[in-house]
Amino acid sequence: MSLDQAEPAARAAAGSAPREPALRGGGTAGRRGRSRRSGRWWTPWLFLAPALLLFLYFKFIPMASALTMSFQDVQPYLGNRWVGTENYATVLQSHGFREAAWHTVVLAVGETVGAMSLGFALALLMEGQSRRLGFVRSAAFLPVVVPLAVVAELWRIMYHPTGDGMLNSVLGLVGAGPSGFINDPDTSMASIMLTGIWRGAPYDMMIFLAGLTSVDRGLYEAAKVDGASRWQRVWYVTVPGLRSVFSILFILAAIRGLRVFTEVFLLTNGGPNGSTEVVMTLIYKLGLEQNRLGVGAAGAVLLFVATLILTIIVQLLRRRESK
Amino acid sequence: MSAPTETALGLTESRSVGGRILKAVIYLLVLTVFAGPLLALLVGAFGHIKDPTQLSVVPKGFTLDNFRIAFDQGVLKYLLNSFFVVGFGLLLQVVVSVLAGYALARKVFPGMTLALVAILATLMLPEEILALPLSVILSDLPVVHFNLIGTLAGMIVPLGAWGFSILVMTEFMKDVPRELEEAARIDGAGDLRIFAQIILPMCKPALGVIGVFGFTMIWDQYLLPLLVSTDSSSYTLPLALRTLRIDPAVTPGVVMAASLLALLPSVIVFLFFQRSFVSGLSSGALKG
Numbered sequence: 001m002s003l004d005q006a007e008p009a010a011r012a013a014a015g016s017a018p019r020e021p022a023l024r025g026g027g028t029a030g031r032r033g034r035s036r037r038s039g040r041w042w043t044p045w046l047f048l049a050p051a052l053l054l055f056l057y058f059k060f061i062p063m064a065s066a067l068t069m070s071f072q073d074v075q076p077y078l079g080n081r082w083v084g085t086e087n088y089a090t091v092l093q094s095h096g097f098r099e100a101a102w103h104t105v106v107l108a109v110g111e112t113v114g115a116m117s118l119g120f121a122l123a124l125l126m127e128g129q130s131r132r133l134g135f136v137r138s139a140a141f142l143p144v145v146v147p148l149a150v151v152a153e154l155w156r157i158m159y160h161p162t163g164d165g166m167l168n169s170v171l172g173l174v175g176a177g178p179s180g181f182i183n184d185p186d187t188s189m190a191s192i193m194l195t196g197i198w199r200g201a202p203y204d205m206m207i208f209l210a211g212l213t214s215v216d217r218g219l220y221e222a223a224k225v226d227g228a229s230r231w232q233r234v235w236y237v238t239v240p241g242l243r244s245v246f247s248i249l250f251i252l253a254a255i256r257g258l259r260v261f262t263e264v265f266l267l268t269n270g271g272p273n274g275s276t277e278v279v280m281t282l283i284y285k286l287g288l289e290q291n292r293l294g295v296g297a298a299g300a301v302l303l304f305v306a307t308l309i310l311t312i313i314v315q316l317l318r319r320r321e322s323k
Numbered sequence: 324m325s326a327p328t329e330t331a332l333g334l335t336e337s338r339s340v341g342g343r344i345l346k347a348v349i350y351l352l353v354l355t356v357f358a359g360p361l362l363a364l365l366v367g368a369f370g371h372i373k374d375p376t377q378l379s380v381v382p383k384g385f386t387l388d389n390f391r392i393a394f395d396q397g398v399l400k401y402l403l404n405s406f407f408v409v410g411f412g413l414l415l416q417v418v419v420s421v422l423a424g425y426a427l428a429r430k431v432f433p434g435m436t437l438a439l440v441a442i443l444a445t446l447m448l449p450e451e452i453l454a455l456p457l458s459v460i461l462s463d464l465p466v467v468h469f470n471l472i473g474t475l476a477g478m479i480v481p482l483g484a485w486g487f488s489i490l491v492m493t494e495f496m497k498d499v500p501r502e503l504e505e506a507a508r509i510d511g512a513g514d515l516r517i518f519a520q521i522i523l524p525m526c527k528p529a530l531g532v533i534g535v536f537g538f539t540m541i542w543d544q545y546l547l548p549l550l551v552s553t554d555s556s557s558y559t560l561p562l563a564l565r566t567l568r569i570d571p572a573v574t575p576g577v578v579m580a581a582s583l584l585a586l587l588p589s590v591i592v593f594l595f596f597q598r599s600f601v602s603g604l605s606s607g608a609l610k611g
Contacts, residue, residue, distance in 0.1 A: 041433075043514055047426035048438055050419045054484035058457065059445045061465060065456040125349050128335030136350045138597065140357040145593040147543045149561035150582045153568060154364050157575050160375035166363065202357060206604050212331060220329045230333060238331040259451035262545040266565060280451050287455040288550070296455045304452045311447065 066304075069297035076291075087298035096274070097282060097299060104278040107193060107264075108257025114197040116249055119204025124234065126205070127212050137209070141202045148199070152266035155195045156182070159267075182268050185275035192267055192276055196260075204249055211245035212238070243321070251314040255307050279303050361586075368583040372576035389580035396573065397555065398581050401563040405542065405585075408478050408559055412541040413534065415483040420533055421526070423484075424492025425518050429504070446486045450547055457481065458550040477551035478559065482541055488533040491603065495529035496522055531599035535592060542589050560585040 070087050072080040091097050126137055143151065158166040159181035171177030181191040215238055223233045239246075261280035264270065270277035270285075279299060287296030330336065334346065359380060366382045368389055426432075427439065450457065461471045461481070471477030499522055507517050548559045555566065564585065568578050593600055 044426035044430040044432045044435070047422045047430075047514075047518075051423035051484040051489060052438065052441065054419065054480065055441065055445050057460070057464065058481040058484075059448045059453065060441075062453040062456040062460055063448055065460065066453060069456060069459075122353065124330075124332045125334060126353070127330040127332070130335070132350075133335065136353055138594070140353050142361055142590060142593075143357055145539055145589045146361065146586045147545075147561050147589060149543075149545055149564050150364075150586045153564050153578055153582050154360055156568070157367075157375045157378050157579070158360060158363070160378075162376060164376040166376075166378045198357070198360075203604075206601060210601070210604065215331070217329045220331070234331050259449055261451050265545075280454075283455065288458065293455055293459070300452050300455060304448075307452075308447065 063304075066297045066300055069294055070301045072294050074293035074297075080294075083294070087294045088302075090295050091298045091302065096277065097279075099274065100277045100279050100282040103189065103276060104258060104260065104280075106189065107196070107260060107276075107278060108254055110190075110193040111196040111200060111257050111260075112250060112253040114193065115200030115204050115253060116246070118197060118201040119249075120208050122201060122205040123208035123212060124238070127209060137205075141206060143199045144203045144206075146199075148262045149266060151195065151199055152263050155191075155198075156267060159183075159191055182276075183272060185273045188268055188272060188276045192264060195263060195267065196257075200253065204253070207245060207249055208242065211242045215241040244318070247314060247318055247321075251311060254310055258303065258307050258310070364579050364582060364586075367576060367579040369580075370576060372579065373574050375575050378575070389574075389576040392573070392577045393567070393580045393584075396567060396570075396577070396581075398560065398563065398567075398584065400556075401558050401560040401581075402584055404475060404557065405559040405561070406588075408475055408544075408548075409538060409541045409588075412479045412482050413537045415479065416485055416488055416537045416541070417530065417533060419484050420488035420492045421523060421530075422518075423489045424496050425522060427489070427493040428496035429499075429522065442486050442489055445484075450481070450544075454546055454550060457547075461551060472551055473553040473557055474551070475557060478544065478548050478557075481547060482544070485537065485540065488537060491533050491536075492526070492529055495526050499525045528599065528602075531596055532603035535596045535599045536603055538592050539589050 069080075071082060071084060073083045073086075074080050122140065126133055126140075160166065160168070161178065161180045161183045162168065163172060163178040165178070167181065168178040171179060179187055182188050219237045219241075220233060223237050228236065259280055260278055261284070264276055264278050264281050265284070268276045270281045280303070283296045283299045283303070286292045286299065334342065337343070337346070363378050363380045366380055367378050369385050369387070370377070370379075370382060371384055371386055371388070372378065423442070427435070427442075458472070461477050463470060471480070503521050503525075504517055507521050512520070543561070544559070545561055548557075548562045552558055552562060555563070558566070560581065564578060564581055567573050567581055
């Protein structure tokens with residue numbers, strides 16, 4: 001990715017131009033020679049143009065317009081009016097937004113921790129080469145590739161709140177329940193979390209499995225010779241060896257958690273009684289159902305700032321750790 | 324027994340009776356928890372399910388009625404919409420990624436760092452955060468003034484450039500030996516020729532990775548189609564599931580039949596290209 005990697009190689013390529021062996025890598029004559037063969041200065045930009053144009057239209061202009069909208073009272077056909085930081089004040093002072101922000105954090109932390117611990121446990125239990133194990137792992141991975149909309153519709157049916165609903169029958173076997181799941185304000189959040197963990201854990205498992213292959217086998221042998229128990233081996237050899245995997249998974253999952261939308265929208269749409277309203281479902285309602293685009297945009301900008309801060313903190317921590 | 328592969332827990336190598344039983348129990352439990360619900364969906368799609376409580380992993384009878392009713396509700400149309408979006412979306416994404424990857428991997432030019440930073444920055448700007456302004460911009464694209472709301476094109480072009488695919492292509496194209504390119508240049512080949520006939524054919528594994536990830540990414544889109552579609556004629560299948568469920572005349576069995584159609588393409592792609600998928604997962608996540 002870095003320039004210093006590509007440069008020597010490129011210089012070698014330029015220098016190897018035939019009949020000009022003396023002009024290694026520099027000089028005006030060499031440059032002219034290269035431009036005839038490998039195109040002009042704008043050739044790379046021509047190759048990059050489609051990507052940059054699409055990014056400009058669908059990433060950078062929208063981001064700029066989110067920023068401007070967040071300082072405006074957006075009125076289609078009437079013209080927008082600058083209102084300063086009023087939208088931000090509205091958002092930050094509204095009880096609904098603060099509730100939603102808290103729900104989002106709870107959901108993100110719960111899903112991240114749950115999926116990572118379960119994924120790590122699964123990876124430890126299913127590490128190995130056998131063909132049967134490969135089959136079990138592939139089957140366990142299926143939830144990750146199932147579209148989120150299907151996951152949500154399927155779990156809605158499984159969460160059927162009467163005693164003979166699918167998950168309630170399972171609860172009945174161990175003498176618990178019946179639970180209202182997504183229909184009960186007390187359990188709705190935990191139910192969404194459970195669905196999220198079900199879909200997230202196998203993903204984490206695969207990443208952990210990839211990380212486990214790079215842990216030095218010799219250390220396991222050494223630990224065995226030193227009389228370490230199985231758990232000591234995991235705790236003192238495996239976990240430190242996977243440190244970078246843990247931090248990468250954490251940041252990916254936390255950022256994904258902060259912008260959760262589809263599963264909440266489909267499972268509860270914020271209900272019952274606002275108990276599962278998250279930032280994105282609130283922004284969707286503000287912007288597209290109530291047409292308060294300015295206030296919605298302010299919420300979106302705050303969400304962006306939160307993910308940015310989170311990323312920076314984790315990057316700083318990682319840099320400090322590696323020093 | 325082949326060469327002993329030591330694992331962290333040592334459970335996999337265990338040959339004792341207790342270890343074997345423990346392994347069997349764990350595998351069964353994992354299969355039940357993660358594949359069980361999907362099996363129930365499969366059984367339910369082909370069963371007489373009039374009520375959510377009848378969901379089960381044990382088949383009782385076999386019927387295609389759910390699919391028949393689903394098709395009467397327009398599911399075939401939604402499925403075709405989904406295929407249209409994923410087909411053209413993936414085509415666009417792959418073309419854009421290989422072109423950008425070629426420039427970033429094989430060229431050194433002023434402003435290259437800026438281009439790389441811009442591409443990395445887009446990874447911090449997911450659709451969710453941009454949802455509201457995106458819906459405004461899609462209704463009136465700056466400069467060209469197209470209205471893409473209500474069209475399938477509106478669900479395709481915003482996904483045309485994806486930072487992840489570009490970075491995967493760039494990393495892979497860097498590893499193609501310089502000698503091949505030099506030899507072609509001596510023979511007088513231009514950039515387009517080198518790109519199409521030397522670099523691209525060497526990048527088939529990477530094309531597999533971005534193809535599989537692009538497919539699942541586009542197929543799983545929900546918020547973007549939700550913003551773009553105005554009526555059921557432009558629904559994709561994932562979007563239509565909710566409408567089906569809300570319709571009181573539609574039984575859960577029909578919803579499950581439609582859900583099965585919505586999940587089959589991505590599951591089939593995963594099973595066929597599992598190796599690309601797993602290698603992309605680890606490279607994408609571990610390289611950060």
